[in-house]
Amino acid sequence: MSSPFRFGLTAKILLGIVVAIGAVVLLFDWNWLRHPVEHYITDKSHREVRIGHLDVDLTFSLEPTVRVRDLHIENAEWADKRPFINAAQADFTFSLRSVWEGRPVISKLVLVDAELDMERQADGSRNYRLIHPEYLGPGKVKLQSLEAHNTTIRFVRRDVKLDMTASASPAQARGEKQPDAEHPTRVRFKGEFAGAPFEGDIDTSALLTFLDTGGDVAMRGSATAGKSRLEVDGKIADLFDPSAIDGDIHVSGPSLANLHPLLRAKLPASRPYDLKAHLKQTAENTSFAKLRGKIGGTDLAGDLTLIRGKGKPTLKVELHSESADLDDIGPLIGQRAAAPNKAAADDAKADEDGTDGKAAAKADKKAAPPKRIFSERKFDGERLGKLDAHVSFDAKKFRAAKWAALQSVRLTADLAGGVLKLSPVDLGIADGHVTGRFTFDGTKKPLAAEAKIELKGVRVEQLLAGLSKKAKATGPLQGHVELNGQGNSLAAIAASATGPAEIELVDGDISNLVDAGIGLNGGKAIKLLITGDRIIEVNDAKVAFDFDKGQGTSKTILLDTEQTHTEGQGSIDLRAETFDITLTPHPKKPGILRLHSSIRVHGPIREPKIALAKNP
Secondary structure, three states, rough: OHHHHHHHHHHHHHHHHHHHHHEEEEEEHHHHHHHHHHHHHHHHHHHOEEEEEEEEEOOOOOOOOOEEEOOOOOOOOOOOOOOOEEEEEEEEEEOOHHHHHHOOEEEEEEEEEEEEEOOOEEOOOOOOOOOOOOOOOOOOEOOOOOOOOEEEEEEEOOOOEEEEEEEEEOOOOEOOOOOOOOOOEEEEEEEEEEEEEEEEEEEOOEEEEEEOOOOEEEEEEEEOOOEEEEEEEEEEOOOOOOOOEEEEEEEEOOOOOHHHHHHHHOOOOOOOEEEEEEEEEEEOOEEEEEEEEEEEOOEEEEEEEEEOOOOOOEEEEEEEEEEEEEEHHHHHHHOOOOOOOOHHHHHHHHHHHOOOHHHHHHHHHOOOOOOOOOOOOOOOOOHHHHOOEEEEEOOOOEEEEOOOOOEEEEEEEEEEEEEEEEEEEEEEEEEEEEEEEEEOOOOOOOOOOEEEEEEEEEHHHHHOOOOOOOOOEEEEEEEEEEEEEEEOOOHHHOOOOOOEEEEEEEEOOOEEEHHHHHOOEHHOOOHHHHHHOEEEEEEEEEEEEEEEEEEEEEEEEEEEEOEEEEEEEEEEEEOOEEEEEEEEEEOOOOOOOOOOOEEEEEEOOOOOEEEEEEEE
């Protein structure tokens, strides 16, 4: 058994050794190692290295700081002619444990009166890789934070076509805002990304955190790329991999696609925009609160939140608009940009091949089949299972160039477990409403779809307004559609559609001349052309079809007025997008020049043909 005296003596000896080593370290002139360090780095990197002064500060936290004065390192042979670094002062604080584990971490780098050139080639070569310059794999040294004073850094990445220069200097007054303790440093930057120039200046914290620190960096300023502008005022934790963001953002410009150099994200082309929001990001959520602004002539306001949990992400969107245009917001929901002006395209064709552009366009139109109603574009039902979502959109006024009768939109969409439900959907059309529920089940193969639609008070004269300046028929429409189908495109779903569809004109009127035309009453039509047309009452008007796997068979086709009773029969093929309907009129009074025939309407739904046929 050891005595207390012996244990105390051992402790004293060990303590003395530690004190002696500490004294040697504290009194050691690290500058003696300056030339060996120069020779070592020069030998490994094959570049000239000069160090004016070398010192090391040791702390009990095992994170020493290496202080270098008058540092010069020559650039790589393949890089720019300027030096890799010229610095009046460079301080490196690093973790000894990370060095022992072979993954060096520089927790803080301080540069004073420095110029630094950092370049990365497309093949992975880096001019800032000194010890093993031939190594092309992932970086081994991690930089967590930077404090720069009167320093310029050039950063080039050939693989993504990025060339940027940033300069740090003391902040200056910005309008009415004076430099403060939270924003002591101004960073000015300028460069090109994928051929697009950008520039800006941001007032920031003295210490910029990059990776795995969780420390906040205050940022206030703006950046521009052409006519696109991004303004920020807030805080961000770790610039290279943000773990938290909290601040106001303001973006504006001619097209969202032009923000690519500033956001490093590919956005769709759009009309001119001006948007503001409060951006907040944590490890689990990203939200754009109090979003407001305009895209084209469409005003938008609302909130957007993306929740990233351990399972599937969840998207929540609530947007409102006083006045919206489909061409403004279409690209944001996947709609292709509008085709160029047709006349201009015809003229361009004529200039190109020396032909009559309009005649060629007319010939092309005659040769080409009509454009399909239902898109054949494939959609992947499995993608519906990768995200949960709740989206609501309400536009009090809504415009769509191809649907002039559309007046308002209100819908709610819920996506959960691979099933998308749109309920309710309320479209204001022609002073009436088309309401319904739609379901797309991505868990089934092929995808299963179901639609239930109601028409109430839709004015027929507004639907037909584009066909004639003077209304040929008036009155409200009501109807009901209930279809289901399967397929991986709208065309496939339509081709398998099954269920009833009917529409009816309630308390309507019709042009007497149109009624005479439907009744094939030539004498009456001639009389009306001489004496003038008038409106007559419609007693009954109804169309009803039953669909089975895309094939619709008429159940009822009826138009009854005070002068003519017209019945019809026919079919609709949703797969081929054609129809064939025969209308047989029965005048209630005898007339001269009346044809005892039927009217056949058939062919593609978009380009129907009309002909006379024998009475069935």
